[in-house]
Amino acid sequence: MNKKLRKLLIIIAATVPLLTFALMLWLASFVMTGKRQTLDEAMQWQSEHYDTSFYENLEKTNYTVESFDGYELHVQFLKNPTPTDKYILLSHGYTDNRMGSLKYVPMYLELGYNCIIYDLRGHGENEPTFTTYGIREGEDIYELVKDTRSRYSDISQLGLHGESLGAASTVTSMKYHPEVDFAVADCGFSDIDNVLRGAYKKYHVPVFLVDLADIGARIRYGYALKSMRPIDSLDDNEVPILFIHGAEDSFILPKNSEDMAARTKGRSEVHFITGAGHAISILTDAESYKTYVKDFLGSL
Incomplete structure (x- = not known):
C-alpha cells in the first residue's frame, strides 16, 4: 500500500466517527428544538382559520407559574363571562404556543368552564429550551394543576385538554396522579419513536437516523427519545380520558390514541x-367534536 493511500485511509478513519458524532447531535437538536412560533404568528394562523374575535372580549389575567425545576411558565386565565366554578387547563402542540389552544376555548366557555391556557416550556414567552415530548412537560402540567387548585378556591371541577404534544404531555402527567376530574387528549402520540419512524419513512429518509438521533439526544440533552413514551404513564391511571383523533391524521396515526385508550386502567373513550x-379535528367537524366532549363530560 502506497503512502498516499495509507494517508487517505487514516483521514477517512478519523473523519467518519467525527462526522457521525456531529450528525447525531444535529439530529437530536433538529428533533428537540424545532423553530417555535411567536404569539403573533400563532394568532395570525388562528385568525385565518376561524373567528377569534371572542378572545378580545374575554377578561384575561396573565401570570407565571414556577415548575418543579424552577422553570417559569407563562399562563393566561380566560374568565367565562358567565360565573362558573369549573375550570379547564389547555395544552397546545409542538412549535405552537398558548394561542394555539384558542380553537377549543369557545366550546369550553359554552360548556361552562373558565379556561387556562399557557405556553409549554420552550414555547411562546417562555425561555428557550429543548422539548422532551412529555417527560418534563407532563410534570409541568402536574405543577400547573397544583397551582390552579391553590390559586382558585372555588373549583368544583378541573379538567385537562391537550393537543398533539399537549395531549402527550397531558397523558404523561397521569403518572403523577394530578388532582383532576377528567382529561381530553386530541391527536396525541403513545411514544415519539413511532411518530419519527413513520415521518422518516413517509419522506423517504433512512429510518436508522432515528436511532442516531436517540443517541445524540442522550448525549446532548440527557434524555433518550425512546424513553418518551406517554403510554407508559397509564398503567395505574384512573382519571377518565376522552381520546379524539383525526381519522386522516398521517403524522400521528390514530392507532396511537387507540393504544392509549386500551392501556389506561381507568375509563376511556376514543372517537x-x-x-x-x-x-x-375541531376545525373539520366542530359539531361532532363538541358532541363527543359534551357527552363525555355529562357522563362523569
Whole structure:
C-alpha cells in the first residue's frame, strides 16, 4: 500500500466517527428544538382559520407559574363571562404556543368552564429550551394543576385538554396522579419513536437516523427519545380520558390514541373525526367534536 493511500485511509478513519458524532447531535437538536412560533404568528394562523374575535372580549389575567425545576411558565386565565366554578387547563402542540389552544376555548366557555391556557416550556414567552415530548412537560402540567387548585378556591371541577404534544404531555402527567376530574387528549402520540419512524419513512429518509438521533439526544440533552413514551404513564391511571383523533391524521396515526385508550386502567373513550388531518379535528367537524366532549363530560 502506497503512502498516499495509507494517508487517505487514516483521514477517512478519523473523519467518519467525527462526522457521525456531529450528525447525531444535529439530529437530536433538529428533533428537540424545532423553530417555535411567536404569539403573533400563532394568532395570525388562528385568525385565518376561524373567528377569534371572542378572545378580545374575554377578561384575561396573565401570570407565571414556577415548575418543579424552577422553570417559569407563562399562563393566561380566560374568565367565562358567565360565573362558573369549573375550570379547564389547555395544552397546545409542538412549535405552537398558548394561542394555539384558542380553537377549543369557545366550546369550553359554552360548556361552562373558565379556561387556562399557557405556553409549554420552550414555547411562546417562555425561555428557550429543548422539548422532551412529555417527560418534563407532563410534570409541568402536574405543577400547573397544583397551582390552579391553590390559586382558585372555588373549583368544583378541573379538567385537562391537550393537543398533539399537549395531549402527550397531558397523558404523561397521569403518572403523577394530578388532582383532576377528567382529561381530553386530541391527536396525541403513545411514544415519539413511532411518530419519527413513520415521518422518516413517509419522506423517504433512512429510518436508522432515528436511532442516531436517540443517541445524540442522550448525549446532548440527557434524555433518550425512546424513553418518551406517554403510554407508559397509564398503567395505574384512573382519571377518565376522552381520546379524539383525526381519522386522516398521517403524522400521528390514530392507532396511537387507540393504544392509549386500551392501556389506561381507568375509563376511556376514543372517537375519530372523519376527514380530519393532524390537529384540525375541531376545525373539520366542530359539531361532532363538541358532541363527543359534551357527552363525555355529562357522563362523569
